[in-house]
Amino acid sequence: MRPNRTLAGRSCFGHLAWIHLLRAGSIACCLVPAGLAAQQIPAASPDAPTTTTPTTTTPTTTTPTTTAPSGEQTAPKAVPAPANGKAELAVSIAAREAASWSVAQQIWELAEPGYQEVKSSALLSKMLEEAEFRVERGVAGIPTAFTATYGEGKPVIGLLGEFDALPGLSQQATPVRAPREGATYGHGCGHHLFGVASASAAIAVAEQIKAGRLSGTVRYYGCPAEEGGGAKVFMVLAGLFKDCDAVFHWHPGSRNAAGDRSSLARMAVKFRFHGKSAHAAGAPEQGRSALDAVELTNHAAELMREHTPERTRIHHVITAGGDAPNVVPAFAEVYYYIRHPNGDVVRDLYRRLELCAQGAALATETRLETRFEGGIMELFPNVTLAKVAMDNLKALNDIEYSEEDRRFALKLQESLDAPLPLETIRQVEDRSGTIGMGSTDVGDVSWVVPTSGFSTACWAPGTPAHSWQAVACGGTPIARKGMDLAARVLAAGVWDLMSDPKLITQAQAEHRQRLDGREYRTLMLPGQKPPLDYRKPSRR
Template sequence: MKHEEFIKDIIESKSKFLNEVSTYIFEHPETRFQEYNSSKKLIETLKHEGFEVEENVANIDTAFLGKFGSGKPVIGFLGEFDALSGLSQEPGIAEHSPIEDGGNGHGCGHNLLGIGSLAAAIAVKEYLEANNLEGTVIYYGTPGEEGGSGKTFMSREGVFDDLDYAFCWHPAPINAVMMNKTLANYQVKFKFKGTSAHAAQSPELGRSALDAVELMNVGVNYMREHMSDTARVHYAVLNTGGTSPNVVQSDAEVLYLIRAETLKETRELFERVKKIAQGAALMTETETSFEIQKACSDYEPNRALEAVIYDYLKREEAEITFTDEELKFAQKIVDTLSDSEKEGAIKANESFGAVVDGEKVIGKPLSDVVHDYVVTGKVMLGSTDVADVSWVTPTAQISAATSAFGTPLHTWQMTAQGLSSYAFKGMYRAARVMANTAVHVLHDETLLSEMKEEHEEKLKKQPYENPIPKDVNPQP
């Protein structure tokens, strides 16, 4: 039996059980580093499937790994399972209907992502066992991707050092190889300390920390004109110092997310932002301090591995079909999107790999095509902690269609489709592609050597340096 048939049969035989696990995670949405129910469920599943489990990996309560086999190669599958705040939504309906007002929801599809990678790991484990082959497969439970950079913390502790190659995927409106580089980032909290006073009776005695935050934000806005086109700086005011306008605010905080194409450029921007904070403190006679919360590198794709994963993804194209019921529901979701969301769908999907032929999906509520694999040098204007794994070992990612065309991530519409039958179809498509690619490399030592040579050449030009300082710990 060809390995493709074997992989397909194994995944199909596990699908009912894995659907239940995905549904459980959907129904227990937990945000970064608080994924206690989800991680427990995944750990139970790994043990049920015969993996040896290690918990509290990298001193993170909700990080874990499941290992099977021995020897080389060591193959990794990255699984995410964290949710987002404020995206609670009833599944299966095309109108905004939160299960819990303000509650969490899987608006990035991580209830699918984690299970798709798990299905791939199980299939490769079964293949090794059935054929009595040497090799090790590891499923990595990586918490806190959303704003936490869990993989970067894990990478800092050497969790991925033994890997020969790794895979990840992402739920999306399209099917493609995610070949674009991404932006590195730093997330930093700036605090200002001033002096409180009666705002009317003795304003001359007060030194406003809130004024400092506002001046800092203005200064950073002026800096935007003098950054590279792909750099991004975002902020959120965390603490305004109170709700009484007749009191000069003595404390205020603002959170900054600083992004650029390389870690070097990101650090340079960070230094500029720090100077602006210091300037705001001087202008207001306040004191300022900063606290790095997390960071991640820019994604470094492995082109040799990508070429193979594209081949297996392309083989899936003829099998992508949808029922009338699925198409009708997807169209209802499309109908909820704004004109700008619909018009920007092609450009938005460049991030997921549709870099030259996005028009293939125009007019279709669900994508039934695989986009061409073309390396263009475009940058995905977002970040992922998969990047830090890619600096440690050859890594490839794909996207698989789990949502209606045009669906933006981090929206209630994405959550609404999280348990749809076509979302599960996309999840298992991704699982088959990753598993088949893993087995292909397992049998092709020449390809593995090419992948490693490519990876090592990049490290010669730019050695990997984990961006998170040793004294920074994961924060919920």
């Protein structure tokens, strides 16, 4: 099922796309279903060199009828031709919508862990390479990270894309709990949609650059391991954003929303304790329990909570704690996240948490091994770019649920604690001036270049992120429609910036004013390398 919209108005069914034909120096228009358009306009050959100019394929001029859900043939609605080049972006995105959804479905099924997204990264880089982007793979010392660039000169506008999945969230595209056989990971944060929508938008912008309607450079950043791996931090430190003038990103959600919102900075660490095994009953005095050290660390952290600043968040999970109760554990590990709206506060909280672990090791006569897993800064808001995103989201939001979508959403909502009315998909929530309680490595990007993002409704209203319900929705037409809207909003935002350089100047001036002389200081420790194995099982 394709997104239920037209370019000129809203409809609960049908998805029509304008295809502009260049003939004998004049422009003719015809109305064709988006799926047919996608079939008639093939992607560029993957063997074509990245410096060649894309070719233009002329589709047939026959105007077909459309099929209503009941199966009846109905005449297509008359839709006025796009009045300007900005409207052509939606035409371009609609023409490849079926192909884009196919890539998203493949990434959803692959559900690859952070820094191990080999196939997902390859699918996205190929998609952009076939559109004649200049693709550079393995950037910042990360095998699955890449950049894809089209155009020349200023401005340089970046679009972020993500594609990693989450552990423990295997799920079929069903409204009831049903893990996929043989799978353990799932796209509980919708990154399969994130990566593809941004790529589709970048390609649409590239076509406008080629057509001479826009000038400048659009760059797609293929960013792995957002879920705890911090890949964008290493991409920032590698200088990949140094020539970028502005960046847009987005995220799937259960609401359409935009605004100059911040987030929580975060540091992550694994405390690994090494003790001495012994018979737990026969010779306990000869053992030194690594699990005791973990439990003592956790107790100290719990006592510390009372003496932390407001909005502090501390989470942990014991990733290794022994194998049998009659054996004193010689190895144990606990994995911690520390969060706060201010990165400097997080630095100090991390210092204090390290003291908790050191004290536990001293008290239990075990050896502490600290494995730092990375740090990411809070989002640095930009009102100018947030307004661009908000204006386009409000103007383009045309998501409508079909009856099939409604049945799926209502059934899935039976498993939610706080479902929202389905009609909320028609709303755009203003989150300006708020602080999101999550963390993202987009924060580090936002400290070095003006950045802003938004979310679109890709899940049944009220669905929480990082849940099996989010995974389930991600494989349905509900997600497909949200992804399509995101691609159009991103492309429109880039159009606005390239068409009006004063917006970029204003965004950059605001960025400098907010910094107020402060310099970007990464929360990564000196010499930190990408933790490429952070999703692999712990080794003793």
